Amino acid sequence: xxxxxxxxxxxxxxxxxxxxxxxxxxGATTDIYDVLEKRPIRHILVRHEQGAVHMADGxxxxxxxxGVCLVTSGPGATNTVTGIASAFMDSIPVVVFTGxxxxxxxxxxxxxxxDIVGITRxxxxxxxxxxxxxxxxxxxxxxxxxxxxxxxxxxxxxxxxDVLKEQVEFKYPKKVEMRSYRPTYGAHSGQxxxxxxxxxxxxRPVIYAGGGVISSQGSAxxxxxxxxxxxxxxxxxxxxxAFPGTHPLWLGMLGMHGTYGANMAVAHSDVLIAIGAxxxxxxxxxxxxxxxxxRIIHIDIDPTSIRKNVNVEVPIVxxxxxxxxxxxxxVQKWTKQDWSxxxxxxxEQIREWKEGHPxxxxxxxxxxxxxxxxxxxxxxxxxQAIITTEVGQNQMWAAQFYHxxxxxxxxxxxGLGVMGYGFPAAIGAKIACPDRMVFDIAGxxxxxxxxxxxxxxxxxxxxxxxxxxxxxxxxMVRQWQELFYEKRYAQTLLKGNPDFVKLAEAYGAVGxxxxxxxxxxxxxxxxxxxxxxxxxxxxxxxxxxVSPMVPAGAAMTEMLLV
Amino acid sequence: MDNEPGVLxxxxxxxxxxxxxxxxxCVAETMEPEVSRITLVTxxxxxxxxxITKQLNKLVNVIKVIDFTHTEFVEREMALVKVxxxxxxxxxxxxxxxxxxxxxxxxxxxxxxxxxxxxxGKITAILDLLSHLGIKEIARTGAIALARSKKEGSLKRExxxx
Numbered sequence: 001x002x003x004x005x006x007x008x009x010x011x012x013x014x015x016x017x018x019x020x021x022x023x024x025x026x027g028a029t030t031d032i033y034d035v036l037e038k039r040p041i042r043h044i045l046v047r048h049e050q051g052a053v054h055m056a057d058g059x060x061x062x063x064x065x066x067g068v069c070l071v072t073s074g075p076g077a078t079n080t081v082t083g084i085a086s087a088f089m090d091s092i093p094v095v096v097f098t099g100x101x102x103x104x105x106x107x108x109x110x111x112x113x114x115d116i117v118g119i120t121r122x123x124x125x126x127x128x129x130x131x132x133x134x135x136x137x138x139x140x141x142x143x144x145x146x147x148x149x150x151x152x153x154x155x156x157x158x159x160x161x162d163v164l165k166e167q168v169e170f171k172y173p174k175k176v177e178m179r180s181y182r183p184t185y186g187a188h189s190g191q192x193x194x195x196x197x198x199x200x201x202x203x204r205p206v207i208y209a210g211g212g213v214i215s216s217q218g219s220a221x222x223x224x225x226x227x228x229x230x231x232x233x234x235x236x237x238x239x240x241x242a243f244p245g246t247h248p249l250w251l252g253m254l255g256m257h258g259t260y261g262a263n264m265a266v267a268h269s270d271v272l273i274a275i276g277a278x279x280x281x282x283x284x285x286x287x288x289x290x291x292x293x294x295r296i297i298h299i300d301i302d303p304t305s306i307r308k309n310v311n312v313e314v315p316i317v318x319x320x321x322x323x324x325x326x327x328x329x330x331v332q333k334w335t336k337q338d339w340s341x342x343x344x345x346x347x348e349q350i351r352e353w354k355e356g357h358p359x360x361x362x363x364x365x366x367x368x369x370x371x372x373x374x375x376x377x378x379x380x381x382x383x384q385a386i387i388t389t390e391v392g393q394n395q396m397w398a399a400q401f402y403h404x405x406x407x408x409x410x411x412x413x414x415g416l417g418v419m420g421y422g423f424p425a426a427i428g429a430k431i432a433c434p435d436r437m438v439f440d441i442a443g444x445x446x447x448x449x450x451x452x453x454x455x456x457x458x459x460x461x462x463x464x465x466x467x468x469x470x471x472x473x474x475x476m477v478r479q480w481q482e483l484f485y486e487k488r489y490a491q492t493l494l495k496g497n498p499d500f501v502k503l504a505e506a507y508g509a510v511g512x513x514x515x516x517x518x519x520x521x522x523x524x525x526x527x528x529x530x531x532x533x534x535x536x537x538x539x540x541x542x543x544x545x546v547s548p549m550v551p552a553g554a555a556m557t558e559m560l561l562v
Numbered sequence: 563m564d565n566e567p568g569v570l571x572x573x574x575x576x577x578x579x580x581x582x583x584x585x586x587x588c589v590a591e592t593m594e595p596e597v598s599r600i601t602l603v604t605x606x607x608x609x610x611x612x613x614i615t616k617q618l619n620k621l622v623n624v625i626k627v628i629d630f631t632h633t634e635f636v637e638r639e640m641a642l643v644k645v646x647x648x649x650x651x652x653x654x655x656x657x658x659x660x661x662x663x664x665x666x667x668x669x670x671x672x673x674x675x676x677x678x679x680x681x682x683g684k685i686t687a688i689l690d691l692l693s694h695l696g697i698k699e700i701a702r703t704g705a706i707a708l709a710r711s712k713k714e715g716s717l718k719r720e721x722x723x724x
Contacts, residue, residue, distance in 0.1 A: 117568065117572070118568075121568070121571065121572060121575055122575055122576075122579045124620040125622070129567075146622060178622070179625060180563070180564060180622060180623055180624055180625040225568045302620070303616045303619070303620070304616040304617050304620055306616075307609060307612060307613075308613060407578075498603065504643075
């Protein structure tokens with residue numbers, strides 16, 4: 001039977017098990033919407049296409065499935081670029097469908113035409129311009145495969161309007177055959193043995209885990225390894241939740257705003273086991289002073305991550321979970337010994353570091369400290385919520401003061417650092433996990449970058465809770481100005497902020513405010529008792545800094561402490 | 563790599579986006595029409611070349627990457643050179659053409675167009691010589707290369723055995 005291109009797209013999505021699409025219609029995609037209305041896929045109508053991609057990203061992270069977006073040509077397509085770039089940096093599986101002008105008009109500067117395939121080439125894992133309807137089914141099959149396979153990432157599929165109308169035979173391919181794309185999943189057993197030999201001899205080992213452990217669903221295996229050998233664990237921002245944040249072997253996050261314990265442990269380690277992490281500059285600081293005494297084992301599914309920034313003694317290309325499983329079974333074969341005893345001096349040293357400089361802040365009478373808000377959200381939700389963040393101080397405080405015991409619970413734009421990410425990502429996460437509490441920990445600057453999605457949340461009654469740490473300024477940049485620019489606060493004080501309570505009400509949501517410490521817990525509890533989207537406006541100290549802090553380009557041991 | 567529109571720009575975009583340098587580039591279809599071959603010359607230390615190789619392999623359309631740095635290979639470039647050829651210099655140009663085993667592919671009363679093939683050194687050498695006589699225009703390809711075949715049972719070995 002022949003189907004139109006538009007019908008083929010929707011049938012292919014159903015074959016892929018897609019239940020939700022985040023999108024915004026336009027002239028170039030009307031044919032698809034016409035079909036979509038009749039088929040059992042939920043469409044979330046966003047208010048800006050950037051929001052659609054962040055929602056798909058949040059949906060993908062919370063559910064482990066592929067997030068899907070559908071937008072029109074031209075400005076619809078260009079509005080997705082930030083979201084795509086963020087998903088690319090964080091390796092999140094998202095497929096973005098963009099409308100395009102009819103093929104005979106491509107290249108003619110037609111109305112709402114843009115070369116989105118050209119624009120997104122460097123920030124997608126792969127992208128397609130489909131010129132014939134007969135290619136649609138194969139391209140969609142490949143897109144969903146590529147989004148998930150190997151190191152996951154965003155795929156863009158550009159759909160000219162005439163292709164949507166063309167009638168062709170539809171047959172959805174059963175499997176993908178691409179001779180040019182074959183990621184390595186199985187970790188090489190010889191390399192595993194080399195890694196094992198290093199770990200066995202290590203006196204001061206540290207595990208440094210990243211988002212790869214979460215995307216490979218390797219958290220349980222990571223915990224097994226750490227516990228079996230009593231190895232302390234730190235993670236990157238993207239790795240939070242890969243190892244329980246309340247575990248005795250937990251060091252806290254490492255890096256620029258990492259804990260003193262984590263940064264000192266890494267700096268003094270003799271063997272560093274990097275798993276699904278990529279030695280980002282925010283983690284390493286001055287790279288030649290990073291873990292100077294360590295022999296490094298690096299497990300990653302992406303060969304380009306290995307030896308990109310630091311030299312590695314034992315590279316292991318493969319799926320993190322597979323490598324961890326193999327390491328664990330190797331450890332099982334070793335002669336039994338009491339590792340907690342072997343590790344005792346090292347863990348004692350670490351305990352001293354941790355207790356000497358724990359994450360802390362000075363309470364300030366009645367005024368609300370932003371860290372206090374995060375602590376209270378943690379307490380009230382008993383650590384069970386999905387937390388999304390914007391970018392800046394709010395992101396770091398959420399990472400430091402909410403303790404994640406489960407993977408897929410901390411959702412943040414780690415690599416690209418997109419202000420305006422957290423709120424739409426929270427909507428996507430809540431749609432993926434309607435039974436979980438979802439909080440966006442936001443700043444008053446960031447929240448205004450995608451505030452229009454309030455209408456999306458209200459229209460679909462997606463009961464996300466937005467906690468604005470409202471300090472009236474762009475806190476992280478203000479912090480840099482305070483510390484490194486002699487307190488010249490150029491353009492970081494936000495005058496003219498709206499009344500966020502009234503703003504929530506204007507959208508038909510609920511607005512709550514706390515201005516004193518004792519109001520914080522009641523406001524959080526009240527927000528949770530209301531099954532609607534809620535904005536909580538926490539009026540916090542303006543001049544609070546994120547601590548510890550390693551100045552950009554300094555060694556990780558040169559931390560500025562409170 | 564797959565012979566599809568946009569693949570070349572994925573490769574060149576990767577180089578510019580990541581700050582790698584392209585010294586020369588040649589692209590053509592292979593015996594399989596759906597596959598094309600890029601020969602690209604770049605420079606970098608071992609770590610950079612390793613990154614380039616890995617990054618290229620990561621492109622979905624790239625089928626295979628071969629680094630010739632540590633292999634024996636044959637390499638050729640070609641240039642077409644339009645030289646001013648007046649009565650006084652015509653014979654001299656032809657002598658150079660002969661010495662370098664080039665070919666004159668177009669002739670006019672004032673000009674010769676010469677085709678020269680060889681490695682980069684040879685082409686630079688002839689351009690040096692001809693520049694004194696007046697080069698009007700040149701078109702030059704990048705390098706193409708193939709690994710040398712294994713020469714098992716070579717003459718030398720047989721002699722030793724004998």
